Amino acid sequence: MEVVYVPYFDPEFDKLIERIRGPSFQACVDNESCEKCTVVKVDCVNKQDLLLKVVQVLTDMDLRICKGYISSDAGWFMDVFHVRNHQGKKLTDSTVLDHLQKAIGSKRGDRSSTEHKTCSSSSSQAVTAIEMRATNRPGLFSEISAVLADLRCNVIEAHAWSHNDRLACIVHISDELTSNPIEDPTRLADIEDHLSTVLGAANVNDTSDVRTGRQGCNGPITNKERRLHQLMLANGDFGTQVDGKGEEEERKPIVSVERCNDKGYSMVTVECKDRPKLLFDTVCTLTDMQYVIFHASIACNGSYTSQEYYIRHMDGRTMNTEGEKERVTICVEAAIERRVCEGVRLEICTQDRVGLLSDVTRLLREHGLMVVRADVMTEGERVINEFYVRDISGNAVDMNVVESMRKEIEPLPLQVTHETLETDLGIPGSYRQSLGDMLKSQIEKISQNIIAII
Numbered sequence: 001m002e003v004v005y006v007p008y009f010d011p012e013f014d015k016l017i018e019r020i021r022g023p024s025f026q027a028c029v030d031n032e033s034c035e036k037c038t039v040v041k042v043d044c045v046n047k048q049d050l051l052l053k054v055v056q057v058l059t060d061m062d063l064r065i066c067k068g069y070i071s072s073d074a075g076w077f078m079d080v081f082h083v084r085n086h087q088g089k090k091l092t093d094s095t096v097l098d099h100l101q102k103a104i105g106s107k108r109g110d111r112s113s114t115e116h117k118t119c120s121s122s123s124s125q126a127v128t129a130i131e132m133r134a135t136n137r138p139g140l141f142s143e144i145s146a147v148l149a150d151l152r153c154n155v156i157e158a159h160a161w162s163h164n165d166r167l168a169c170i171v172h173i174s175d176e177l178t179s180n181p182i183e184d185p186t187r188l189a190d191i192e193d194h195l196s197t198v199l200g201a202a203n204v205n206d207t208s209d210v211r212t213g214r215q216g217c218n219g220p221i222t223n224k225e226r227r228l229h230q231l232m233l234a235n236g237d238f239g240t241q242v243d244g245k246g247e248e249e250e251r252k253p254i255v256s257v258e259r260c261n262d263k264g265y266s267m268v269t270v271e272c273k274d275r276p277k278l279l280f281d282t283v284c285t286l287t288d289m290q291y292v293i294f295h296a297s298i299a300c301n302g303s304y305t306s307q308e309y310y311i312r313h314m315d316g317r318t319m320n321t322e323g324e325k326e327r328v329t330i331c332v333e334a335a336i337e338r339r340v341c342e343g344v345r346l347e348i349c350t351q352d353r354v355g356l357l358s359d360v361t362r363l364l365r366e367h368g369l370m371v372v373r374a375d376v377m378t379e380g381e382r383v384i385n386e387f388y389v390r391d392i393s394g395n396a397v398d399m400n401v402v403e404s405m406r407k408e409i410e411p412l413p414l415q416v417t418h419e420t421l422e423t424d425l426g427i428p429g430s431y432r433q434s435l436g437d438m439l440k441s442q443i444e445k446i447s448q449n450i451i452a453i454i
Helices: 013-021 050-060 095-104 140-150 185-199 224-234 247-251 278-288 322-337 356-366 399-409 435-453
Strands: 025-030 038-045 064-071 076-084 127-135 153-163 166-175 209-215 254-260 265-273 291-301 304-313 343-351 369-379 382-391 414-419
Touching: 025 095, 038 050, 038 095, 050 064, 050 076, 050 095, 050 278, 127 185, 127 224, 140 153, 140 166, 140 185, 140 356, 140 369, 153 224, 166 224, 185 209, 224 278, 224 322, 254 322, 265 278, 265 322, 278 291, 278 304, 278 322, 343 356, 343 399, 356 369, 356 382, 356 399, 369 399, 399 414
Parallel strands: none
Antiparallel strands: 025 038, 038 076, 064 076, 064 291, 127 166, 127 209, 153 166, 153 369, 254 265, 265 304, 291 304, 343 382, 343 414, 369 382
């Protein structure tokens, strides 16, 4: 006779953490304990990618994170963020708490999150989404826009990043005549075929890729900036880096990876110029590389920021090989660099019409300007076209050329600014604290709670 033993698990065991720690979700916004910043505290049962979702919510609200401590060991998530609004001041309302509760969920098992909303972002209607990655070249974004116009596609939204001669692009389109999503498989295949031809035209060995799919009320929604990071990572923009010189070398982020044998983690440290959305970029990349962030510390000192991450691979491993450490180092460096666009920013806000993006980007190409980043958003009947451009030859952009282009596109309103993403937050260096001290205090806190329950 074969005897099979089935282990018994008390159904109340899953609630043990909540019984020790209290409710499964606690968040508060504190404007009293810090003179210059609003303190946001989150204390809840840990979930997969929870840190990224919290950081994404704060980033989407245009908040600057100038200090933070994160701990997510033993199935519990505890973090503290010191934030300011885009004007560098404290928050004056409690909207951040409402957003956090909606994004994370106030109860265990709640599926509400920034990636599970029924309708999204700039457009409330469903759209056809196109994702592209390729080797970048002058005029490529213009060629993409021209192909979509020729195929009777109306561009509702578009976002493009370029870095280290690589391009990632997400475009939301609808049918030119009906304004409905394009769902005919034959037509979608034709669009993919034409775009693939354009993306790989300059290099027969190019690893370009085009994918179409439905997004909106009945389709999956992914944060567009996270998706751009994923596309750039898959496109290998970290593998073609060129050493900077002079001032550019000074701006280069310093990323290092070490093994902490006493704690069983790999430690990733980042030192670089501070800028908006920096924390989101590093957390997003580590998460998408299948690493779990157990503890982290973030601190700004003037215009610079320091970040410490204690991580393990999803299977529990630390980074044991030099190859793995090197890959994490260059991927995090690329994630920090790919968003930065210094130089000339052009913005056109006007009445929307079919083919507008194609006409504007063609004009940029004809004037010798290369689009290195683009953000196109439709709001009602108006469209905002925002481009970061540089001279095709690599020289500084000739403002006489820009003025000539301004006259050529009149009466469209063209705004021109020289923009740099380096910002001095003025955060005192005394904010920096040892992450080891933080871990020790958190462990002591948990231990005391367990003893109290027993």
